[in-house]
Amino acid sequence: MVAWTRLLIAVGFVALVAGCSTPTSVDPPPVGPPVVSCPSNVTVTGASGTGQVVTYPSPTTTGGTPPVTTTCSPASGSQFPVGTTTVSCTARDAIQRPAVCSFTVTLTSSHLGAMSFAAFGDSMTAGENSFLQVPPGYSAIYTPTCGPVTTAAARRAAQARPSYIDLANAYPTQLLGMLNARFPGEAFTMDNEGLPGEPAADGVSRLSPCVFVTDHPSVLLLLEGINDLDGFNFKPTASEEQTIVGYLKTDVSNAVRAGVPFIFVSTILPVTNCSPTSMNCHVGPSVNVDASVANTTINQTNALIRAGISGAIIVDGNAAFYSADSTLASLIEIDGLHGTPAGYRVLAQAFVNAIVNHIPITSLHRVHR
Numbered sequence: 167m168v169a170w171t172r173l174l175i176a177v178g179f180v181a182l183v184a185g186c187s188t189p190t191s192v193d194p195p196p197v198g199p200p201v202v203s204c205p206s207n208v209t210v211t212g213a214s215g216t217g218q219v220v221t222y223p224s225p226t227t228t229g230g231t232p233p234v235t236t237t238c239s240p241a242s243g244s245q246f247p248v249g250t251t252t253v254s255c256t257a258r259d260a261i262q263r264p265a266v267c268s269f270t271v272t273l274t275s276s277h278l279g280a281m282s283f284a285a286f287g288d289s290m291t292a293g294e295n296s297f298l299q300v301p302p303g304y305s306a307i308y309t310p311t312c313g314p315v316t317t318a319a320a321r322r323a324a325q326a327r328p329s330y331i332d333l334a335n336a337y338p339t340q341l342l343g344m345l346n347a348r349f350p351g352e353a354f355t356m357d358n359e360g361l362p363g364e365p366a367a368d369g370v371s372r373l374s375p376c377v378f379v380t381d382h383p384s385v386l387l388l389l390e391g392i393n394d395l396d397g398f399n400f401k402p403t404a405s406e407e408q409t410i411v412g413y414l415k416t417d418v419s420n421a422v423r424a425g426v427p428f429i430f431v432s433t434i435l436p437v438t439n440c441s442p443t444s445m446n447c448h449v450g451p452s453v454n455v456d457a458s459v460a461n462t463t464i465n466q467t468n469a470l471i472r473a474g475i476s477g478a479i480i481v482d483g484n485a486a487f488y489s490a491d492s493t494l495a496s497l498i499e500i501d502g503l504h505g506t507p508a509g510y511r512v513l514a515q516a517f518v519n520a521i522v523n524h525i526p527i528t529s530l531h532r533v534h535r
Contacts, residue, residue: 200230202257204267210246213273214351217247220271230259240271248275278349279526280428284357284383285338286373286417287390289504290435290513291360293336296501333358335507338387341514348522357381365393366413373417378424385525386421387517389432389483390414391467392503396448400460407463411470418478428525429478430517433468435509436461436487441500448503457502479524486516 205223222242227234238255240246250272257265285291333339342356359376361369369390377383394410395402402410414431421429439457440447449457464484472480490512491497497509505513 197231198229199263200234200257200259200265201228202226202236202255202265202267203228204253204255204269207269208271210271210273212348212350213248213275215248215275215277216351217245217273219243220246220273222253222269222271225255225257225267227257227265230257230263230265231261232259234259246271246273248273274529275351276349277528278345278352278354278522279528280384280521281353282355282357282381282383283338283342283385283387284359284377284381285341285387285389286359286369286377287388288360288364288369288393289362290389290392291336291338291358291387292362293332293339293358293360293510294362294504295330295332295506296499296504331362332507335510336360337505337510337513337517340511341387341517344514344518345521348518357383363393364390365397366390366410366417367394370413370416370420374420374424378420378426383426385428385430385521386426387430387432388414388417388421388478389434389513390417391434391471392437392464395434395460395463395467396503400449400455400463402463402467407467407470410467411474414471415475418475422477428521430481430520430524431471431475431478432481432483432513432517433471433485434464435483435505435513436464436494436498438494438498438502440502448501479520481516481520483513483516486512 203226205225208220208222210218210220220242224242225236225238227236234257236255236257238253240251240253250270252268252270254266254268336358338356338358338360342354345354346352357377359372359381361372364372377386391410391414394406398406418429418431437449437457437460440449449455449460468482468484472482487494487497487509490508497506497512498504499506499509
């Protein structure tokens with residue numbers, strides 16, 4: 167009986183020990199599949215017509231069995247075309263469970279409805295300044311690229327010495343740079359046909375063989391008349407002012423007949439009194455004319471230009487100068503006549519504003535799957 171009792175106690179003890187032992191471990195529940203979130207849609211304005219490289223943020227992932235890898239197509243840093251492209255991204259964890267998302271990359275580009283430009287006029291177009299010595303990078307003698315130079319024009323150009331041409335800062339050069347920045351990737355051309363000392367009458371004879379026969383532009387930019395007023399000591403009669411404007415009308419008519427689609431005519435720019443240090447004074451003691459008197463005459467002639475020229479877009483370069491600097495001090499050289507680089511930039515911007523407002527612009531936008 168005692169033996170049987172001892173057996174029962176032993177069995178109970180074993181059971182008690184077994185009940186107190188550590189249970190068998192259980193594997194944790196499996197991790198859920200990965201979740202991927204794409205970046206917001208990307209929009210790039212002012213892109214080149216041929217597209218451009220676009221870098222976008224990486225998608226974010228949560229969950230999944232590590233490591234989780236993410237790939238996108240097209241990849242960040244790829245060349246994207248103009249239009250809307252869908253980017254597809256896939257996240258895949260260590261046991262090959264996928265998650266997908268997508269977003270769009272949109273590139274917009276604009277195309278101006280004219281590519282070839284010809285700037286025609288006198289020293290204001292050529293880019294003349296009033297330096298007394300030739301600075302590095304300047305050319306002391308300027309010759310237009312085409313068209314006959316009449317004896318009168320050549321004589322006036324010679325008398326306008328020193329005449330140094332800063333082509334890098336001439337308004338046509340700056341205008342071309344502004345167009346390239348506004349419409350990246352476009353192949354604009356710009357012919358600078360400025361001739362220092364040229365009066366409006368000589369411009370009429372030079373315009374056709376120079377611009378219409380040689381350059382064949384889609385856009386004509388015209389600025390002339392200051393040499394005529396200077397030649398009249400800034401005291402022309404009303405009839406002489408009408409004659410100056412008549413030459414500009416003839417230029418416009420000839421351009422229309424030649425089939426130039428877009429014609430822009432600038433008003434005559436203002437002048438200032440000559441600096442005492444200038445040896446090439448155009449407004450001041452050398453001609454015994456005060457700038458206020460000269461500008462009154464210029465304003466009268468400009469009123470005729472604004473009201474009397476049809477078939478062309480009038481660009482108010484004169485008003486743009488006063489708007490940019492009412493004193494004109496930063497815009498006109500010490501000779502009282504020619505533009506500083508900042509002055510020529512103001513004129514270029516005035517032309518650009520008129521160009522984008524009057525020449526059709528086509529927005530390039532395509533959808534890519």
